[in-house]
Amino acid sequence: MQIVLSGALPEPPYASKLLPELEKAAPTLVRWLNQSQSTLQVLDSNQERCTALEYWQLQQAGFQPKPAQHSSAGLGVLWMQSQQNLTLAPEAAVWLGELVHISPSRDGAALIPAADLDISSEDSEALFNSSVAWFEGTGFSAEYVSAQCWRIHPPEDFHARTVSSALVSQSAVNHWWEQDTETRPWRRLVNELQMFWFNHPVNQQRSAEGKLPINSLWLQGGGCAAQFQSAHAAPYQLFTDLEDSLQQQDWSRWLEAWQLLEKNCFAPLQQQPPSVVLCGQSRLLSVNPQPAGFLRKLFASKKNDWKKQWSSL
Known part of the structure; x- marks a missing residue:
């Protein structure tokens, strides 16, 4: 041990x-x-685009990034494998949208990850059910997985250099928010969700309870289960x-x-x-x-x- x-x-x-x-x-x-x-x-x-702890966990699990990937690409699979009763197709890329809070700070925008937001299953499901329609026609779709993360299914040719929310929370969103052409459709979708969630009943109730609103989805992952070599x-x-x-x-x-x-x-x-x-x-x-x-x-x-x-x- x-x-x-x-x-x-x-x-x-x-x-x-x-x-x-x-x-x-x-x-x-x-x-x-x-x-x-x-x-x-x-x-x-x-x-690596992930924290030292996440890097160590990925190494322990035997994750082998592809030539164009960073270590952070394995985080989607690593998180899914930590959940019970979930089976992953070996070659299917796993992308996660993590429910987060983003707010202005002295150094740009600060991100607070789902683990620090006290998100209930009821709140996450309510946001998910009311947001599914926003994915239509974008090439992306979402699948409810847990209170903290939804599984994102992007277009088949989608590529993104993702970074872990834990690492972003240690610095500033501005440093990691990609502005490339390929991820523009995802950024557009996230911007629309942010506006939709601004006065969402879930966030109104959270504010009344003294909790931070859930106001964005942070994309991470992109690797597949076949890239993990340690059984x-x-x-x-x-x-x-x-x-x-x-x-x-x-x-x-x-x-x-x-x-x-x-x-x-x-x-x-x-x-x-x-x-x-x-x-x-x-x-x-x-x-x-x-x-x-x-x-x-x-x-x-x-x-x-x-x-x-x-x-x-």
Whole structure:
């Protein structure tokens, strides 16, 4: 069993300054890291177009992008496979329209993904049923899948460089909103839906309840199930307790989350150090226990450089 910690790896220069505080907040984890071998991956977000966690999950599942695809193309299949009782045709491209909130911000437009919007099945179904007619004659059609996402069926020759909503939520929509000719029909459809949803009864009720309106669909995916080569990915336990405070750069709350993880997760594990994956916004630190016995003695002379990798010094 691997432990995966999303939001655990700050970007430089914060990482080096926070390292002494981490050693105090999570001593058990630090002991594991000191007894292990580590590997750092620095991702190009513009190339992968997904978060470090999503990239790791796609790699674990064995996703193989086609030459013209980014890693983010596999997110539609990855999400669908996480749902129960869903069967995917191996060669069928999976595109998802995620219900999101987009609003103006200092740096452009900010996106809040479905996972942070508290969307009920009733709200999603009501929006879906009233919006189906808007897809007619566009070449696109929609299929209800869940409260958070609808499956989108585009024209057969449709291509798009999609990006994950989670990555967009960490920056600005303007940086990722494609303006190419090929995706113009989709952008036109989304603009029409945005206007239709502006005063939709669902959003009026959400506003009355103090919730943000659902005012856009964010397209992602494009890959197919046949591109996933790992039939039995290794199990892992994912902790997302650190994500929000890392994104907000609220380091006091971030360290408090580490203290709770130490108390509730790390300290109770009286065992050989487990494999741990620490995910940041664009970096992955994979930590694996050193071999036991004779091989461990061979590795013992090698300096463990996880602190250097953590701080990117």
